[in-house]
Amino acid sequence: MPRIHLRVYVEPEQAEVLCNVLRSDGTYERLAAVVDTGAAVSLMPNDLLNKVAHRLGKRGSFIVEQAGIANQSFQAVEGYVMLMLEDEYGQRTSPFEVLVWFADTKVALIGFADVLDRAILHIDMLDQRLGWLQIDA
Amino acid sequence: MDTPRIRMGHAYGETPPNVFSDFDWIRHHEKELLEKYGECSIIVYKEQVLGVGTTYDEALEDAERNLPPDVGVVTPVHERLHHRQPFFRVYPTAR
Numbered sequence: 001m002p003r004i005h006l007r008v009y010v011e012p013e014q015a016e017v018l019c020n021v022l023r024s025d026g027t028y029e030r031l032a033a034v035v036d037t038g039a040a041v042s043l044m045p046n047d048l049l050n051k052v053a054h055r056l057g058k059r060g061s062f063i064v065e066q067a068g069i070a071n072q073s074f075q076a077v078e079g080y081v082m083l084m085l086e087d088e089y090g091q092r093t094s095p096f097e098v099l100v101w102f103a104d105t106k107v108a109l110i111g112f113a114d115v116l117d118r119a120i121l122h123i124d125m126l127d128q129r130l131g132w133l134q135i136d137a
Numbered sequence: 138m139d140t141p142r143i144r145m146g147h148a149y150g151e152t153p154p155n156v157f158s159d160f161d162w163i164r165h166h167e168k169e170l171l172e173k174y175g176e177c178s179i180i181v182y183k184e185q186v187l188g189v190g191t192t193y194d195e196a197l198e199d200a201e202r203n204l205p206p207d208v209g210v211v212t213p214v215h216e217r218l219h220h221r222q223p224f225f226r227v228y229p230t231a232r
Binding site for chain 1: 214217
């Protein structure tokens with residue numbers, strides 16, 4: 001299983017991973033995504049819908065209830081994309097299919113469905129300020 | 138999705154080396170970039186802002202216009218500048 005190093009930042013604290021999302025033309029769109037253990041499903045900005053190759057999920061366009069701040073909801077399009085994770089040290093996964101929600105957001109999140117639920121996640125903020133995602137892909 | 142001189146896509150295993158350093162540069166300069174450009178889409182190549190716009194496509198068009206005539210194909214990154222929330226999720230106490 002490839003071990004993909006995360007990019008760990010402070011102020012604000014977050015861990016990111018470089019995602020490469022397969023586009024309609026066969027190349028990969030590069031996207032810095034926040035690793036979010038609170039996200040059941042990965043989230044992507046909806047302007048990528050017309051750039052990346054995808055197939056619609058069962059729910060198609062739907063409302064996500066109780067997302068983020070309580071009592072808030074947002075419109076999303078459920079789809080599947082081909083994703084490849086990579087780090088600056090040359091480690092990369094094979095492309096694998098991931099369930100994502102496309103929504104009106106400025107931040108891309110990597111969540112559990114098809115990614116974190118098949119990975120070992122390690123983050124060391126105390127000593128080395130580094131992290132990695134070892135994933136079965 | 139690309140312009141004549143701007144390539145936002147790459148083949149598997151051929152990620153341009155500037156991609157990692159450019160995303161890093163954006164993170165480390167996020168505050169200054171937000172002060173200068175506000176919330177917007179931004180195109181960055183080798184630690185320089187090539188274009189900005191309210192949408193990804195507008196930023197790409199701006200970057201293409203701003204490229205000097207003697208510059209060939211470039212492989213920048215795109216980021217959506219935004220003010221960060223301290224928490225992604227907040228659940229108030231039950232009323």
